[in-house]
Amino acid sequence: MKIGLIGLPSSGKSTLLRLLTRGQAGAPGKARVGAAPVPDARVDALSRLFQPKRTVYAQLECTELPGLQLDAARTGAGVAARELAESLRPIDCLVQVVRAFTAPHVPHPLGSPDALRDARRVYEELVLMDWTLVETRLERLAEARKKGLRHDEEMRLFERIRPELEAGRPMRALAFTNEELALLKPYSFVTTKPVVLAVNVDEEQLRSGEYPGREELHAWAAERRIPVVELAALIEAEIEELPEEERAAFLADLGLSEPGIARLARSAYQALDLISFFTVGSDEVRAWTVRRGATAREAAGVIHSDIERGFIRAEVADHQELLREGSLHALKEKGQLRVEGKDYLVQDGEVIHFRFNV
Ligand SMILES: Nc1nc2c(ncn2[C@@H]2O[C@H](COP(=O)(O)OP(=O)(O)OP(=O)(O)O)[C@@H](O)[C@H]2O)c(=O)[nH]1
Ligand SMILES: [Mg+2]
Structure with missing residues (x-):
């Protein structure tokens, strides 16, 4: 932007x-x-x-x-x-x-x-x-x-x-x-x-x-x-x-x-109607920018075109839930890591983990 x-x-x-x-x-x-x-x-x-x-x-x-x-x-x-x-x-x-x-x-x-x-x-x-x-x-x-x-x-x-x-x-x-x-x-x-x-x-x-x-x-x-x-x-x-x-x-x-x-x-x-989503891990915690209304697949494309092309699913949690539970693993155990498809509309403040194959 x-x-x-x-x-x-x-x-x-x-x-x-x-x-x-x-x-x-x-x-x-x-x-x-x-x-x-x-x-x-x-x-x-x-x-x-x-x-x-x-x-x-x-x-x-x-x-x-x-x-x-x-x-x-x-x-x-x-x-x-x-x-x-x-x-x-x-x-x-x-x-x-x-x-x-x-x-x-x-x-x-x-x-x-x-x-x-x-x-x-x-x-x-x-x-x-x-x-x-x-x-x-x-x-x-x-x-x-x-x-x-x-x-x-x-x-x-x-x-x-x-x-x-x-x-x-x-x-x-x-x-x-x-x-x-x-x-x-x-x-x-x-x-x-x-x-x-x-x-x-x-x-x-x-x-x-x-x-x-x-x-x-x-x-x-x-x-x-x-x-x-x-x-x-x-x-x-x-x-x-x-x-x-x-x-x-x-x-x-x-x-x-x-x-x-x-x-x-x-x-x-x-003003630009932009939102952020986050990717997390021991290597990198990172904020990404998309327009409000972007789909999971489009969000994947912001990170890398390979992830967009090979998109399988997105694992999604709100950042607050993640902060509360302490890890993506803990969220998964509790069944709180949502699995979403390519047309899912990304919300501001979500942590997303993309599954893809290339
Ligand atoms: N006291 C005070 N001076 C400021 C402030 N902001 C900028 N200045 C001063 O005002 C002068 C102009 O600031 P710049 O940031 O260069 O302004 P500009 O809009 O870039 O100016 P041009 O590029 O020439 O159009 C500089 O001497 C700054 O130090 C402020 O908040 N307080
Ligand atoms: Mg100037």
């Missing part, structure tokens, strides 16, 4: 990327893409039980997108827009980073921090990108029509979408038939992608739980069903660089029971 960090310049995208990728990316001079392990207390618990050689968390691939240039008159704006559109193409989910933190030494591109204004501006900019795409396409279709080429269905579809975008509604808020989705597929729209709002706060704001416009921002986001996560990217990135045994104390001191990245990852999972 590919997550794209988008926002105004200096909103904290690189800092958040550094936090998400545990310092692998985002630092000055380092890459703008990195793998972010998804913190998961369930994996930790299973790992304590199995004491495996390796513990592997689910991963999200995070990319920092170019900072949004709002001044369209700026020279090179067209190039910047094309570059942004290109980098957005492969992205599955957007994390919109909004600055709430005050830092006199960090200039704000619009003068001063205003989280709601910035959230709106970026959101409108994304809607505008799609509107431009629709508009250009409609012009082409009109020209084609003059030459006798008719694409009536596509034209009707785009004519229906245009006013929605003009009213500020993102494409993800619209309902499409399968035929319409097929027509839309070749185009790379932005507002079809789910969004999570990450509000980057400073230490004082984190402690007080307040920043200017917080209530309005939450109301605005709730109206659009955009999940909001507040985190202090800079302090949390600093804490992340401490020895592991010291981190919890620093987080607790900030009033955090878990790091902001854990909440952000959960929101992204929810």
Whole structure:
């Protein structure tokens, strides 16, 4: 799954990327893409039980997108827009980073921090990108029509979408038939992608739980069903660089029971409708990611195509049952290890052992 960090310049995208990728990316001079392990207390618990050689968390691939240039008159704006559109193409989910933190030494591109204004501006900019795409396409279709080429269905579809975008509604808020989705597929729209709002706060704001416009921002986001996560990217990135045994104390001191990245990852999972299942053993305890509604056979395919092809059955238990009983063997003895076929719908938090032959 590919997550794209988008926002105004200096909103904290690189800092958040550094936090998400545990310092692998985002630092000055380092890459703008990195793998972010998804913190998961369930994996930790299973790992304590199995004491495996390796513990592997689910991963999200995070990319920092170019900072949004709002001044369209700026020279090179067209190039910047094309570059942004290109980098957005492969992205599955957007994390919109909004600055709430005050830092006199960090200039704000619009003068001063205003989280709601910035959230709106970026959101409108994304809607505008799609509107431009629709508009250009409609012009082409009109020209084609003059030459006798008719694409009536596509034209009707785009004519229906245009006013929605003009009213500020993102494409993800619209309902499409399968035929319409097929027509839309070749185009790379932005507002079809789910969004999570990450509000980057400073230490004082984190402690007080307040920043200017917080209530309005939450109301605005709730109206659009955009999940909001507040985190202090800079302090949390600093804490992340401490020895592991010291981190919890620093987080607790900030009033955090878990790091902001854990909440952000959960929101992204929810927004994308993803779930995790686990494989366990003395070699490896590992979290895997599938879309909600994935079958046992599809889940097997995430691990290896051989397991998918040679699928015989899945032995399934909820991770909590496994933690309670202590081993897959004990669960089996008690008849609590369920045997499921290839069409079984995998549930979040299940431990699965696949039987297959190759
Ligand atoms: N005080 C404070 N400063 C922060 C925070 N987050 C980021 N900064 C600072 O703000 C500046 C910009 O942060 P970046 O993470 O580079 O922002 P960006 O969005 O990647 O910026 P561009 O890549 O230039 O668009 C840096 O000096 C950061 O140290 C924060 O939570 N608190
Ligand atoms: Mg940056």
